[in-house]
Amino acid sequence: MSPHDSPNGEALARRFETALMPNYGVPPVALARGEGSRVWDADGRRYLDMIGGIAVSSLGHGHPALVGAVSRQVATLAHTSNLFLHEPEVLLAERLLGLLRAPAKVLFTNSGTEANEAALKLAIKYGKERGRTYFVAAENSFHGRTLGALALTGKRSIRDPFGPFPVDVRFVPYGDADALKNAVTEECAAVFLEPTQGEAGVVPPPDGYFTAAREICDAAGALLVADEIQSAIGRTGHWFAHQYEGVVPDVLTLAKGLGGGLPIGACIGFGAAATVFAKGDHGSTFGGNPVSAAAALAVLDTIDGDGLLEHVRTVGAELAAGITAIDHPLLAGVRGRGLWLALVLTAERAAQVQAAAQRAGFLVNALQPDAVRLAPPLVITSSEIASFVAALPAILDEAADVR
Template identity: 50%
Template sequence: MTGIPASEPASTSSISAVSDQLAAAQGRGSAAILDGYSRSVMNTFGPPKRVFVRGEGCNVWDVEGRKHLDLLSGLAVNALGHAHPTVLSAITGQIATLGHVSNFFATPSQVALAERLTGLVRPEPVEGPGALRQAQGSVEAKVFFANSGTEANEAAFKITRQTGRTRIISTEGSFHGRSMGALAVTHNPKYREPFEPLPGDVEFIPYGDVDALRAAVDDRTAAVVLEPIQGENGIVVPPDGYLAEARRITSEAGALLWIDEVQTGMGRTGRWLDSSREGVVPDVVTLAKGLGNGFPIGACIALGPAAALLGPGSHGSTFGGNPVAAIAGLAVIAVIERDRLLDNATAMGDRLAANITALDHALVDHVRGRGLLRGVVLTSDVAPAVADAALDAGFIINAPRPNVLRIAPPLIITAEQIDSFTEALPMLLGRAQGARA
């Protein structure tokens, strides 16, 4: 019999070899690493602006040792910041025990996470104008595990095709991913047109417009797909009651309501699901980003009759729901609960918005969003220049629109860290304005 016994520890020499390779790569410096990137990595993202090598809490350090406050969380992914000890312990403990077995088999962490997620999508009843009163646990819910938000949305797209209808209503400004199915319900022509023809029978209507939604949905509609807040479109918030009306309209037409919570979910806006704010229970909800705190995971959760639309052989994923990804999701949920991070997301998001509004700066029009998903709307198209100035000053933000800054820090962000950014913001705005002049 040949091979290394599973119980045999890794040799010192092999670990040292890996460490030496990593040290050699880091020792090349930014210029050399970025040159290697341009030669060996497909140019799908453009040239990287920094080379980061370490993270802790809300901070990351580049290869030259410069510290940056991460106010983007890897695009709303690192809900607990970097190198969180609970997540790190859970992942390393699980992979040291069992890393992957395929979906021919079940694992305890996979089932435990599925049970937690199905509980999260069934909110308590809420009161207020436009709210839907639905009892917790009143409908069945089941999960398909994937590796990303795009994959979760692909699963949701396939669920809609099992209804016997094909027509999907999406919205202008929407973003649901870049694979062919997810792209079909994404509005941005820049992303769509190079890959057309896409899966068809998708209609785009104005976001937040109840009358347009009511006019578009009929007995041919398979599903309406909505984001509770449009993230990539610049943190656009719909009018109050919009999701509740979408629930009523789709129910009356026998269509599915598919809510994409990939960016808004897992506490980002101060709730597990932003759609629960109006008591909405969708037929399909998709999650990813903050669920794994950087470990790849996505989830498509279907409720009621939609939970039975995918059967054996109708969909699959080699890595989806593996025990390491599942334990990461369980750890994230546990920490958010233990440390009351939903409350912190609300409080720190309100502080951020209030601080920026109080600046009364000529370049700032207003701040929109909820919790720790905020868009700073500018009076001029200088957002990319502001984001560059922020990076040079040690703050990571981005510009999803020419006139909008996106700020989505880890849910563990402190008041002192929020204040350090807002105190620096006038200087960053001034630099951007000066660069444009």
């Protein structure tokens, strides 16, 4: 093979299996390039990307605003470490605070799990200063796979093999305000919640749940930490999902869609939580580096300038309505908001739906045995949405018949 030849998908999969640890298995598709909401695999097959790199590729693939911002920045200054400041990180922090419209301060990280690690360390320090000894999180929650974030994750299948954990976390049913109230006492340091549970199957809480969580934390003096790793930056048609109820958390964590494909996360503290960390309490060599910060600024500017929040609400409603109109024995319905939805199935056939969709030219994600995640780029068009809805009955037919 010459240096200019690209391997086909099968050859690349064999090399992947040989060279990489087996924690991902071997992914079913080897992607080679993308444009807009479309991607092509190593064998030249085209797909409509309905998963967006797990809600990451906010502007799709190859967006000129993102390409330009990253290219200019990497040619100017790619890295500084945290020993020096640079303008892109300051601009990005200021921009985020403007969108949040509340007094706060930002700590940049590289990923979502690192943002939640930072939030946990902040909450630990807050608790120690006040004699608070435990944390509360939700059953079936997902906050990351590093040990601190995993300690907060209520999904036992991935949590239990790596315990015991160094912090006391008590889990309550998601959406049950009474259970939350009973669990949060004056000994609780913080409550960690997702505005909608992502990895559990895009499961929204009952109306008013986050308002109740805010009141419960206020009454007990505990911090309310909103994990918006997956739900923020326009994904639901709002900048942040917690804004649906007008609730301001004490700590907010971001990642995924913020960088549009480049690694960046953020831990944002509001009010008193903004100054819990002192110099040296936490840090990151790469967090908020100039290139990722420039990418995030391009994402925010494009969402704002191109009216993508309204676009997400419009095409998200079209997608949900189109799915709802399908009468199929395998389809129970759809849940979620904006362009963050789950196909809910009547049987545990999500893996078969994912495979059938791939064969039909659509990339989706079997999130739970009976739930399929849809989180396409925010720039996806109405016609692309319509093409997926039109193909879905046949995809469900194939998934239902596969043995």
